[in-house]
Amino acid sequence: METNLYNRVVATLLAIATVAIGLFAIFNLQQESTYQQPDDGVVWTEANSRVLSGLIAVHVKSGGPGAQAGIEPGDFLTAVNDRPVAYGADLDLELKHTDVYGKAEYSIIRHGVLLDSPVVVYLVPVDRTMLNLTRLIGLVYLGIGIYVLFRRWTAPRATHFYIFCLVSFVLNTFHYTGKFDLLDWTIFWGNVAAEALQPALFLHFALVFPEDRLRGRKRSWLVPLLYLPAVTVIGIRIAAMLLWQATFELKLLLDRIATGYVAAYFVLAAILFLRSYRRADTPLLRQQLKWLTRGTLLAVVPFTIFYAIPFLTSNQVDLPWQRIADLFLVFLPLTFSWAIVRYRLMDTDLIFKRGVAYTLATGTLVGVYFGAVALVSAWIHTHLPPAVSEWGLVLAILVIAQLFDPLKRRFQSWVDRVFDRHKYDYRKALVEFGRGLSSETDLQALLRSIVDRLPSTLLVAKVSVFLADSPGLHDGFRLAASHGLPADLEGDSLDLGFLDFDYRERQGHIFFENTQQTIHLPETQQRAAALLDLNYYLPCRVQDAAPHSSPNSANASAKSRTIAVIGLGRTIGGDFLSSEDVELLESLASYIGIALQSASLYARLEEQVSEFERLKEFNENIVESINVGILAVDLDDSIESWNAQMEAMYALSRKEAIGQPLASVFPPEFMEAFDRFRNESGVHHLYKFRLTTRAGESRTANIAVAPLLSRDFVAVGRIVLVDDITERITLEAQLSQADKLSSIGLLAAGVAHEINTPLAVISSYAQMLNKQMKGDTKLTPLLERITQQTFRASEIANGLLNFSRTSTTEFRETDLNQVIRDTLALVEHQMKTARITVAADFSDDLPRIQGNAGKLQQVFLNLLLNAKDAMPQGGELRVSTVANGHVEAIIADSGAGIAPENLKRIYDPFFTTKSAPKPGERRGTGLGLSVSYGIIQEHAGKINVESTVGIGTTFHLEFPLLRTTIHA
Numbered sequence: 001m002e003t004n005l006y007n008r009v010v011a012t013l014l015a016i017a018t019v020a021i022g023l024f025a026i027f028n029l030q031q032e033s034t035y036q037q038p039d040d041g042v043v044w045t046e047a048n049s050r051v052l053s054g055l056i057a058v059h060v061k062s063g064g065p066g067a068q069a070g071i072e073p074g075d076f077l078t079a080v081n082d083r084p085v086a087y088g089a090d091l092d093l094e095l096k097h098t099d100v101y102g103k104a105e106y107s108i109i110r111h112g113v114l115l116d117s118p119v120v121v122y123l124v125p126v127d128r129t130m131l132n133l134t135r136l137i138g139l140v141y142l143g144i145g146i147y148v149l150f151r152r153w154t155a156p157r158a159t160h161f162y163i164f165c166l167v168s169f170v171l172n173t174f175h176y177t178g179k180f181d182l183l184d185w186t187i188f189w190g191n192v193a194a195e196a197l198q199p200a201l202f203l204h205f206a207l208v209f210p211e212d213r214l215r216g217r218k219r220s221w222l223v224p225l226l227y228l229p230a231v232t233v234i235g236i237r238i239a240a241m242l243l244w245q246a247t248f249e250l251k252l253l254l255d256r257i258a259t260g261y262v263a264a265y266f267v268l269a270a271i272l273f274l275r276s277y278r279r280a281d282t283p284l285l286r287q288q289l290k291w292l293t294r295g296t297l298l299a300v301v302p303f304t305i306f307y308a309i310p311f312l313t314s315n316q317v318d319l320p321w322q323r324i325a326d327l328f329l330v331f332l333p334l335t336f337s338w339a340i341v342r343y344r345l346m347d348t349d350l351i352f353k354r355g356v357a358y359t360l361a362t363g364t365l366v367g368v369y370f371g372a373v374a375l376v377s378a379w380i381h382t383h384l385p386p387a388v389s390e391w392g393l394v395l396a397i398l399v400i401a402q403l404f405d406p407l408k409r410r411f412q413s414w415v416d417r418v419f420d421r422h423k424y425d426y427r428k429a430l431v432e433f434g435r436g437l438s439s440e441t442d443l444q445a446l447l448r449s450i451v452d453r454l455p456s457t458l459l460v461a462k463v464s465v466f467l468a469d470s471p472g473l474h475d476g477f478r479l480a481a482s483h484g485l486p487a488d489l490e491g492d493s494l495d496l497g498f499l500d501f502d503y504r505e506r507q508g509h510i511f512f513e514n515t516q517q518t519i520h521l522p523e524t525q526q527r528a529a530a531l532l533d534l535n536y537y538l539p540c541r542v543q544d545a546a547p548h549s550s551p552n553s554a555n556a557s558a559k560s561r562t563i564a565v566i567g568l569g570r571t572i573g574g575d576f577l578s579s580e581d582v583e584l585l586e587s588l589a590s591y592i593g594i595a596l597q598s599a600s601l602y603a604r605l606e607e608q609v610s611e612f613e614r615l616k617e618f619n620e621n622i623v624e625s626i627n628v629g630i631l632a633v634d635l636d637d638s639i640e641s642w643n644a645q646m647e648a649m650y651a652l653s654r655k656e657a658i659g660q661p662l663a664s665v666f667p668p669e670f671m672e673a674f675d676r677f678r679n680e681s682g683v684h685h686l687y688k689f690r691l692t693t694r695a696g697e698s699r700t701a702n703i704a705v706a707p708l709l710s711r712d713f714v715a716v717g718r719i720v721l722v723d724d725i726t727e728r729i730t731l732e733a734q735l736s737q738a739d740k741l742s743s744i745g746l747l748a749a750g751v752a753h754e755i756n757t758p759l760a761v762i763s764s765y766a767q768m769l770n771k772q773m774k775g776d777t778k779l780t781p782l783l784e785r786i787t788q789q790t791f792r793a794s795e796i797a798n799g800l801l802n803f804s805r806t807s808t809t810e811f812r813e814t815d816l817n818q819v820i821r822d823t824l825a826l827v828e829h830q831m832k833t834a835r836i837t838v839a840a841d842f843s844d845d846l847p848r849i850q851g852n853a854g855k856l857q858q859v860f861l862n863l864l865l866n867a868k869d870a871m872p873q874g875g876e877l878r879v880s881t882v883a884n885g886h887v888e889a890i891i892a893d894s895g896a897g898i899a900p901e902n903l904k905r906i907y908d909p910f911f912t913t914k915s916a917p918k919p920g921e922r923r924g925t926g927l928g929l930s931v932s933y934g935i936i937q938e939h940a941g942k943i944n945v946e947s948t949v950g951i952g953t954t955f956h957l958e959f960p961l962l963r964t965t966i967h968a
Helices: 002-034 065-069 088-098 129-151 157-171 183-209 222-241 250-280 282-311 320-341 345-383 386-419 426-439 443-458 525-532 577-624 645-651 668-676 727-770 778-805 816-833 853-869 930-936
Strands: 042-046 055-060 076-080 103-108 117-124 463-467 476-484 536-545 558-566 629-634 639-642 682-692 697-708 713-722 812-813 836-841 849-851 875-883 887-893 942-948 952-959
Touching: 002 042, 002 129, 002 157, 042 088, 042 250, 055 065, 065 117, 076 088, 088 103, 129 157, 157 183, 157 426, 183 222, 183 250, 183 682, 222 250, 222 645, 250 282, 282 320, 443 463, 443 476, 443 577, 536 577, 558 577, 629 645, 639 697, 645 713, 668 682, 697 727, 727 778, 812 816, 816 836, 816 875, 816 887, 849 853, 853 887, 853 930, 853 952, 930 942
Parallel strands: 836 875
Antiparallel strands: 042 055, 055 076, 076 103, 103 117, 463 476, 463 558, 536 558, 629 639, 629 713, 682 697, 697 713, 812 849, 875 887, 887 952, 942 952
């Protein structure tokens, strides 16, 4: 009871509002026809000048009164009829006093100079042509809203949609005239309210259609927030009217605020519809929302791009294409009305297509009609006398109207044929569809094409395709694709034994008038037929050659078998198919059968090709993944294959190498060795071959050259395997050096122990004799020299012991920069004495290493003293540290350098070039670099040397980064 009362109250209020709004629209039209507002054809704005007050011409309408009087954009208007004008209200008041067709004298300043005489402007009525067209759009809104309301009062959101249409009617039909009496003020504020409410109603509609996103207490507060901008726009209009000066600039600002608000809400609503369309989970809803979304975009996008954005970003207003873009909003009611009336897929699709097409058709007809009338009128005015031209124009209009009527009917017939093409040519579409099936080779795509095209062509609600898994068996079919069936039905176990066309040798099709009452079938098959709910089953047959007959034999016979079955339900309207439809479908089934068989064969062929490609790719991956360079050449020595390892080793990409002659890629030394066994069979090897790459890098490689044979064991080229052993050779040299040092260390330990004992005896007795012969001037120097030489021999012996001794010194976190600084401090005086300049460059953020500071200081002290000895005449010593994935110390001198033949022996024990030192140099023992090498190895580091005779020597010491342990 309460619901009925509520509905009655709502209906009464809507009826009263509709009648009142309609009466106001009629009164507004009458007033507009009797009262004409004067216009000078110029868009003015207030000048931002502190010296002069007046208006500046922003835009002069071509052919308007202002343009005819000679007003130009940028002209400064100071007075009209000798009355000063400072604001837009002043100009409107003077134009109103002058009235339509009156003469107004404009005082104009142009380029800073006041014109000698006033500019005379003859005012004309405001052009209201577009207003009549917008009134037509408003009537469309109102008519659709009333149709929706009367047709389906209880439909979802019908009342909301009607209010939206009613507000849109007000927006398009209420146009104030400028008279500003009680009626005009009512029209003005009604238009302002409608302009503010229409976008909010439309966005609200998008939020609740097709599902209510504002349902629930947590979202109910969004409704008033949704309408807050509309209330704000109205409030700004009221404030501007009561508090602010009426200027053109203010009017333009208010119009831009309103336009920006309208465009923003419309774009947001379009996004919501697009989002709903993408999230639609049912075909019906998705198809319905597709047309709603397209209709919204068709209305909103042109309005936003061609009207709102130019209006908001520039002063160009009232342009023709802006007016046309504003008219696109008429598509909103056309696309939404039928969705609310029926809320069905087909009807929504149909009403959108018909609404758009009939609107475009009518517009085209009207445009062509008036265009023809205008052309004839222009010809009559040009070629006929004035006395005859008026009667000639009337006669031309009548003749064109008579000739145009058949064209209109023809156009209407064409539109009807387009929208009812399923009644005219859907049979032709089916035949073309069947012929085009053979071009589809993908089985799944073919199945989707069948179940998608048949429903849209035949207008049936359900279509399915059953494929034969086991041809010849009565239960060998499975549901492969469907349209309109439940999604979980394809995975259900269905007894499809009634599809036994080959087993029972049926020639036609199966028809179930009532799928729920198939009592002639077994119980499991009855269940399957009821779940599928399909009324027609048509076999798709193909011809197979007789198994015991040759294809070329005259007795070869063919036997048909069913490869698939097509199932169809009733039409969307609930009708059965006609006999002509079934006959056509039976013919089409043969095309479908052939296409399915071809797609199955193609699928099996693709599987074989895919397997071949997989094996080929697998073999190629083996070649690419092997850690040996592999290349193949043909009999003309042209490179045909080049794997990734060759790319990395030879610094030459596969694209650059393939197709190149072997001689243009490899050096002459390799080609000379390659040519030596060109005519010999078998596999040939080049051990530790020095290969210079194109980048100039020298590599050492083991190379194997073998013949490349075909399946028939015919030589088609050669395959070359290149094993890069450069790193291995370096490691072997380091291992040999370490083994040599170890052997020498053991030997040195034994020698040192044996020498120390007699040296101690000689030293003791020499010192005793020295004390006894203290006064003997001849023997004392000799004894002292003996003692010194024994000490020197002892130092050598101790050096040998240190070299051979395995240290157990504790390693700890060490700052390499500090070690080098401390060592430099020890030799600072010696460097200054030797006139050597020390340049130190230490990295501030150098990581710490794990090491022993004392032993490291011994290494750096030895290197610094060697550098000093290499520069007896003075020079420059550069010491620096860097971090590059490891910690590196660099010691470079500008001394004499090391001869190339000695460079490989500097780490050998007892090898020294200082056996006969020059003045200022110290005598060498040959153990310094050997001991340093051992200390660096003990620190898991590397020591490398670069030297050029006459330029200097540089030592590079590398240490691994400190490994930190994180305790949980």
